[in-house]
Amino acid sequence: MITLTYQYKLKVNRQQEIIHILDVCKSVYNYALSERKDWLNSRKCLADHCSLVSEYIIPADEPYPNYFVQAKNLTEAKKVYPILKTVNAQVLQQVLKTLDKAFNQMKSKGFGFPRFKKKMRSFVFPALSKSFLGDEYLNFPQLGKIRIRQSRKYPSGFEPKQARIIRKASGFYVSVSFQSTELVPDMTVGKTCLGIDAGIESFVATSRGDLIKAPRFLLKVQSKLKLLQRRLKHQVKGSNNWLKLQDKIARLHEKVSNTRRDWHFKLAHYLCDLADNIFVEDINFVSWSRGIVRKQSLDSGIGSFINEILPFVAWKRGKYYLKVDKNGTSQECPNCGAITGKKALSERVHRCDSCGNIEPRDTASAKVIENRGKNAVGLTVLENARGGDLTGIDWVKLGRSS
Numbered sequence: 395m396i397t398l399t400y401q402y403k404l405k406v407n408r409q410q411e412i413i414h415i416l417d418v419c420k421s422v423y424n425y426a427l428s429e430r431k432d433w434l435n436s437r438k439c440l441a442d443h444c445s446l447v448s449e450y451i452i453p454a455d456e457p458y459p460n461y462f463v464q465a466k467n468l469t470e471a472k473k474v475y476p477i478l479k480t481v482n483a484q485v486l487q488q489v490l491k492t493l494d495k496a497f498n499q500m501k502s503k504g505f506g507f508p509r510f511k512k513k514m515r516s517f518v519f520p521a522l523s524k525s526f527l528g529d530e531y532l533n534f535p536q537l538g539k540i541r542i543r544q545s546r547k548y549p550s551g552f553e554p555k556q557a558r559i560i561r562k563a564s565g566f567y568v569s570v571s572f573q574s575t576e577l578v579p580d581m582t583v584g585k586t587c588l589g590i591d592a593g594i595e596s597f598v599a600t601s602r603g604d605l606i607k608a609p610r611f612l613l614k615v616q617s618k619l620k621l622l623q624r625r626l627k628h629q630v631k632g633s634n635n636w637l638k639l640q641d642k643i644a645r646l647h648e649k650v651s652n653t654r655r656d657w658h659f660k661l662a663h664y665l666c667d668l669a670d671n672i673f674v675e676d677i678n679f680v681s682w683s684r685g686i687v688r689k690q691s692l693d694s695g696i697g698s699f700i701n702e703i704l705p706f707v708a709w710k711r712g713k714y715y716l717k718v719d720k721n722g723t724s725q726e727c728p729n730c731g732a733i734t735g736k737k738a739l740s741e742r743v744h745r746c747d748s749c750g751n752i753e754p755r756d757t758a759s760a761k762v763i764e765n766r767g768k769n770a771v772g773l774t775v776l777e778n779a780r781g782g783d784l785t786g787i788d789w790v791k792l793g794r795s796s
Contacts, residue, residue: 584670589764673767728761
């Protein structure tokens with residue numbers, strides 16, 4: 395099964411109705427979160443005496459308000475609060491599913507406790523009608539027909555499964571998920587290989603000697619951003635001038651995000667042009683965002699590039715993508731395999747006493763990554779069998795025609 399997500403900008407003619415849906419979704423989310431939070435806190439009360447500060451009056455046999463309990467209570471709440479009837483029922487159920495997913499990820503992945511939302515920025519229509527797709531418009535379940543700026547054609551052979559309306563600083567957008575029942579074959583190993591080393595001084599370094607530096611996306615607009623935030627500080631909160639400055643700041647952040655994402659996609663396509671097999675380090679970039687290089691790593695967006703954009707472009711282009719062990723890539727010589735010892739971050743040149751190899755540190759690490767990737771997919775054995783030349787190999791046995 396193939397899933398593609400296309401985003402279009404809405405030419406909104408019912409802006410107030412969309413804002414109303416967002417407000418109702420926010421209220422449902424916050425109320426459901428408070429229900430779960432109160433139930434959990436009530437189980438922490440002391441058994442021998444009551445608290446002097448506060449007490450949660452919830453019966454001991456009250457079931458935990460999971461998704462199914464809250465979905466049932468939502469149906470009953472519509473009889474008391476008519477405002478809930480003004481929003482599509484499936485949209486509100488999807489809000490409860492989002493909250494339930496947040497609690498599941500908190501338990502399974504160690505994420506933080508879900509927090510109350512000041513603003514709801516999006517909502518989902520999980521089921522769409524057959525007449526959803528139109529010429530320059532989309533037919534939503536509750537909102538009806540809304541014109542779009544169709545920047546790209548709908549994918550042929552795919553069916554729309556769900557739509558998410560997103561509120562951004564530059565307007566309203568819709569992300570439509572298309573699905574196809576066709577099976578996607580696994581990517582096969584190609585002939586040429588490329589190792590990629592992620593860094594800070596150089597955004598990525600390749601095993602072919604490329605040292606690619608990332609543009610300072612946020613640094614270019616930092617002075618303008620500081621000026622706007624300084625002016626915002628002196629405005630009355632909630633006033634028209636305060637809202638205008640908030641909008642300008644949000645638009646500036648959105649522009650930086652769009653510029654960074656566009657550069658990431660162009661770089662990913664460039665790297666996929668160089669080889670058939672892409673090898674990268676298996677790095678936890680969350681630790682980078684909390685360390686001494688947090689500002690540089692967050693500005694460059696290295697984590698989203700390595701873990702999301704590059705794998706997607708490689709899959710789309712039919713390239714083989716693999717993560718290898720990250721340990722000791724800067725301590726190993728790519729030429730002879732000798733261990734050169736730990737290096738300080740300020741030491742940017744690789745020197746091997748065994749073979750005399752001298753080259754930039756990031757390039758040497760990228761070559762080590764390429765060697766580890768070849769070992770993982772078995773290309774090193776084939777190279778040794780052919781004396782370092784891959785010509786003449788029966789690539790049909792590897793799943794690729796020569």
